Amino acid sequence: MTLLSIILLPMLGALLPFATERFGRTLCAYSAALGPLCALGILIGSAAGVFSGQVEYASFSWLPSLGLNLSLRLDGLGLMFALLIVGIGLLVILYARYYLSERDSLSKLYALLQLFMMAMLGIVLSNNLLLLIVFWEITSLVSFLLIGYWSGQTDARKGARMALAVTGAGGLCLLAGALLIERVVGSFELGAIFAAADTIKADPSYPVILVLVLLGAFTKSAQFPFQFWLPHAMSAPTPVSAYLHSATMVKAGVFLLARMYPALAGTDGWFYIVTFTGMATLLFGAYNALFKHDLKGLLAYSTISHLGLITMLLGFSTELAVVAAIFHIINHATFKASLFMAAGIIDHETGTRDMRKINGMWKYMPHTALLAMVAALAMAGVPLLNGFLSKEMFFSEALHIESMGMFSWVFPVMATLAGVFSVAYSVRFIHDVFFNGEPIDLPKYPPHEPPRYMIVPVEILVALCLLVGILPNFTVAPFLEAASLAVLGENKPDYHIAIWHGFNLPLMMSIVATIGGVIMYTQRSGLFAFYERKFRHDEKIVFESRVQLSVRIAQLFTDFVQNNSLQRYMALLIGAAVVAIACSLYPMSQFQGTLGVSEIEPVSLLAAIILIVGALGTVLLHHNRFAALLLMSVVGLVVSLIFVRYSAPDLALTQISVEVVTIVLLILALYFLPQMTPNESGAKRVGRDIALAAAAGIGMGLITFAMITRPYETLSEFYVANSVSGGGGANIVNVILVDFRGFDTFGEITVLAVAAVGIYAMLNGLHLPLPQADGEGRVWDKQPHPPILAVMARILLPLALMVSVYIFLRGHNAPGGGFIAGLVTSVALILQYVASGTGWMQERLKWKYRRVAVSGVLIAAITGVGSWFFGYPFLTSTFSHIHWPIVGDFELASAMAFDTGVYITVVGATMLILAHLGKLAQTSHSPRPATSKVYKNTEVTRGED
Amino acid sequence: MEILVAVVIAVLTSCGVYLLLRGRTFPIILGLTLLTYAVNIFIFVSGRLNPGKSTIIGVGEGYTDPLPQALVLTAIVISFAMTAFVMVLALRARAELGNDHVDGRIKVEDVKS
Known part of the structure; x- marks a missing residue:
């Protein structure tokens, strides 16, 4: 704990000055010195033990899964450095009190200095290489802030950036080196690394480790050829230069060399690289x-x-x-x-x-x-x-x-x-x-x-x-x-x-x-003349031009990828997905699995041909939007037939009712959009898109084929075995939806309701230009609601509602359920809107659909919460059988209440979407006659050129 | 039959992707719907092709895998919500931007001369 407090005490000093600065600069300095003084006391107290050869350890678990522990050690090297850091830090605090002018914020400087002190102490006291690097990075960041303390000066800003770029890059190298060491040793703890010194030196990756760690040390300690950042760091206030850039931070690099000396030194590589780098730096620095x-x-x-x-x-x-x-x-x-x-x-x-x-x-x-x-x-x-x-x-x-x-x-x-x-x-x-x-x-x-x-x-x-x-x-x-x-x-x-x-x-x-x-x-005058004559480059200009160059390259790349065109993004996205999947499929030797392939039946073949014609037709005719939409609905119908063929009656029912609702929705929306899509893609783009589409399609086809010809394991036995006994229903799909996986369904209807409310919000206050004629220039009929359709629809309504109630009630034991019943009800109501108009319906049905949708979710939630009162987890279901006269034995399950919630949500959401979209047409029609000629079919005419 | 199903999914995906890459909102929504069909069938057939089986206890001989069916059932409803949402978003975009291009503007270089 004492070790940890040595590191944490300067943090106290980082906060106190902010509170005390208003009471005068002297008090501010005293309060800043408080934390380091305590830390100094602790260090001196520990000195005797360290002198006698003891090493103090402290370890706290931080992120054990990463091998990162708050693991500290106080040995002779750490003590010496810690005393330097705290001692000189205290002197710098005193000095800065008088150095800084009244205009500059003293507390800001103190806070940063002590933050730095904390990080530097962390480096020298770490017993974990990863922890050391964390503190190492903090010193780079704080150094950046301190060099740029006078942020109004260009020199300070550029010097700070240069220092951060160089030491930050070195920090990354060091991190990579540490990760490699961990791979060899199996731990980031220094003790383990020292113990495994011979293993590290014998490892084939030793040269890489050595170079990476040395890069970290050399950039931090301004060794040649990375020395250039240090002179530019002198734009910092002098207390900072004295503290960071001569006494402590730049020593972190040589500290690291000393710290890793037991683990990495003693090889030829170490001798040559370190000695000659040092020698070059020594001469270069002294000469300049x-x-x-x-x-x-x-x-x-x-x-x-x-x-x-x-x-x-x-x-x-x-x-x-x-x-x-x-x-x-x-x-x-x-x-x-x-x-x-x-x-x-x-x-x-x-x-x-x-x-x-x-x-x-x-x-x-x-x-x-x-x-x-x-x-x-x-x-x-x-x-x-x-x-x-x-x-x-x-x-x-x-x-x-x-x-x-x-x-x-x-x-x-x-x-x-x-x-x-x-x-x-x-x-x-x-x-x-x-x-x-x-x-x-x-x-x-x-x-x-x-x-x-x-x-x-x-x-x-x-x-x-x-x-x-x-x-x-x-x-x-x-x-x-x-x-x-x-x-x-x-x-x-x-x-x-x-x-x-x-x-x-x-x-x-x-x-x-x-x-x-x-x-x-x-003899200096002659030497000076010689030095001035010699070609010298300004490191800052070189560095800045490199920075600008990398910015330009990044900009070029960004402009290519991100050109503000969603169309481009979509192509890149699909292209990337195709490449990624192709790469992962490439090692597969054979697409067909062990299962045999069943014979193609003629009826299925016919259905498939219809579907393919529908899909291709949708694409080929997509410039004529209405035709494409109709062809697409054919595809939807065949899809529901596929569900029928392969034993999924619930899916077939859902698909066919959703299909109806979707097509109605799209027709309604199409009313507000241009009827034709202009032909604006060039041959190159069409070619690219066909290639992408073909690649995606072939990929999906191969994956599907590979998947369905292989055996698999499933949990469905559990559902089959427990459907009646656990969920009280014979329709396994419905029992899964409302019981086993009820929580998922709850999420689903919530999404549905949220989407509906979102649509409601988007439609609110929306004004769209209304076309006065269809795509081919024919004026809309004056009579929007033909009486035959209206009469038929009204007769159908009670029948449809009865069917939906039937589907709902039997859903637990036979194909049906809340989703399908809700959709059937919606279709029946939508038919009334289509046949008789929004106004007519609004007079008779005064529900606010958004309330309906939300109350459905609420009912489902209450059903779920209800099981809490009986001491069961959320959405636990129960059921019993009751005997009704005439009807006979009837099952009542709590899941039914949940399914009611589903039903109401589906009705509410669907109607909210469609009725409001329909109302948009109604309201836009009457008050704004033919004034919207600004938009009128402009896009259509362009398409026809 | 497996080959046929794979071909159906391939065609639906291709058509869906091609339409997704168009510039105007309406074809994109059509493409999205086609892609939805493809994905739903794909999830559905991950329970393998089981003609003549049942998901109702006590009916028929043998059961098919009910889990993909439950997944697809909700997927159908959710994709309707998504289609509706995107459609209305497209309407709103048209009202705000004055055109129905996904990029919100019609670029000259895109227009075939």
Whole structure:
């Protein structure tokens, strides 16, 4: 729990500042510091245990199915990093209080900083690789927000985007690497991964894993060639640069290298990739740092160079090199954070960061100058400062690498060269800023010392540089020891940190670097001219142009797929479905299954021919809409015959009554639409559509044939056996509908009612142009309701209703039921509408059909709920037989009430749809005579051209 | 007979898909209806072809699979609701847009010259 609270406490700090900012900025800073202070206390409390070699664990199950657990560990490496993160975080909170101007929101900065702190602590304390990646991604996101803190500035926005793109892409690589590791090891837990180190290294996928994980680390730690985002991240406020982009976040990459060192290091691949990437970064960063006129630019490239140094050390893969790497992580964090803060102070007091303008600051701010100079000397690696110690170790290790055979001299030479540059830019930082004559047109003049407390964090960090540099064994040694133990385990070497090793080769290299660096600085004018002359590309422009290019490619693709034409979408959709199904059917060796094929009967053949003629006719004649509709109704009738032939009387009854209702509906709707479909598809499109249609049809045919010639297993035995005993009905289909699967049916009638209500809503207030003539120009008859039809219909009504009641009542035991009865009733009523007109019906039948539909659903629901009162689940049915005089034995089932609900819903919904559509014709007719000539048959005439 | 059923489903699907790919609402609704027939028959015959059987207890010799029948019965009613909904949607679209093209506008390049 304590481990978890270390991570969660900064979250408290992320929320508190919002509440306290209105009471003043100082209180806001205090409240922000509260959480980290507590976390710091806990960490210091745990330090003793960790120093003695213990590792604290805590684990909470989070998403066990994914192998993602909230699994934490506090070992030496984690402790060292956690202390850096919380410690420097606290100093940054104090510093930011004075750095940020009154215009900027302090609480927003604090919230983001602490969110970052939480995520960073999560990275270093994770005991689960997947969890580590979750926190890793959070740091990338928060870094994006922090770089773009001044979101009004273009540079800030673009820098933020670049950083997110690079580190985000690296994060994805890392995730892929982690998934591969999980496949090899079977777990994301670090303990299991370390234990399986040999398995991982022996696995054929090891090179891929290594490259992916390293890509994650290198992008985060700004290693060459991914270094370009870091200088552009300097658009962030300086506290952010000091904290994220020098002390902590960019260290996440090297932390990952150290963390995965036990699992992945020790191979040639690791040695060559990591060492040479580190070396390239070291030299590239050091070289470029010298030529940056921007104070923060110099520091950014110097950071890149030092990160390269750490990476290179980890690449060396010797035990002492790892110790040196960890040591340098601490040292770099302290001196670089203090230098960034000093640079921020100078920026704050002079209004510029251009070293060509800022000169002679010694006179104006001696206190800051002294601190910055000490930190810069630590950066240069001058004795008695912490930077010297780890640099000596680096030189010494560079001398001991022999795996390159006769080319091993490369490492010490390159290390010394980088040392020369590093001294040169440190000297430049000191000389240009604090001496070198007088300042040149500063935006703020004269500069003076910053507020007292703004300088305190710098003092603390510089004091640490000195303490570690002079008394390493009393300060940093236990941390280093514990961290090395965590990385190297039992291989941890015996080493001794000392300021004085005697006159040896590393010391000579240091002296050469120092003298060389000073000489190089004195020769700077020539070098600067050389640097300026050389072709240099601006990474931001290159990056932005690549971004634009990818946007354009995406746009082209989008324009192709999404051209706002539903017709195109439909074709793509069907095409994709055809391809997908074809691919999955391809491996099938034989379409016909084991079942035999029965002989074709002549009558069935005739029916099939009628159906095919009807379907093809519908397509061929589809420009003449009415004819196509009539042909289609033939298809519907044959379909109901198919149901009859294959023992499905219920389906046949349903199909034939739905068919009637559908055709009436479509005829009614067609009245409002153009009678002809214009012939507007070109030959190419027709060809494409025929190909698609044929492919879809052949596919469906083959699937059908393959399916019905294979044996199958079904649950129908259960329904056959339990229909009478469990549902009290002999008609199995009906019993399934109203009893076994009653809940499905309940859903179905709800959908039906919802569709009907939706239609009602759409028809509400709808005005459509009314054609005065049919498709061929014949004027509609003045007498819309012929008396013969009206009279016949009225006679038929009671008969039809009686039939529907009969079908309903017998439905449980014989073909019939609520659905069919409802449809028959609807057909009978619709006939009255057709024969006598909407007005006539409205006078006699004053129901509101939407209420009817909804009350049907309600009855079904109440029936279902009713079983609760008897302690049974929703929709449990019961039945009993009663004896009626005359009628005889009659069965009464609760399912019958449910079926009544179905019946009423079907009637209500169908009538709601049709009656309102019919009414539309009626109401549109009378008040608006021939005024709608705007629309009149325009589309028809186009079709006839 | 199995071959015949497969051919019927194939023809219905092809005709349905072809009409679905048209540009005007009415042919599309016709296509949708044809496709509905195809799908309903497909689900129905997943219980295999059983002429002369029964779904009523105590009637006939042997029973056919009642489950696909129950599924198709509700499917028929639901597809009616869907057809009606789409039809009215098409009417509304015509009222709002002034034409009955699915894209809401008649593109010049589509019109055969």
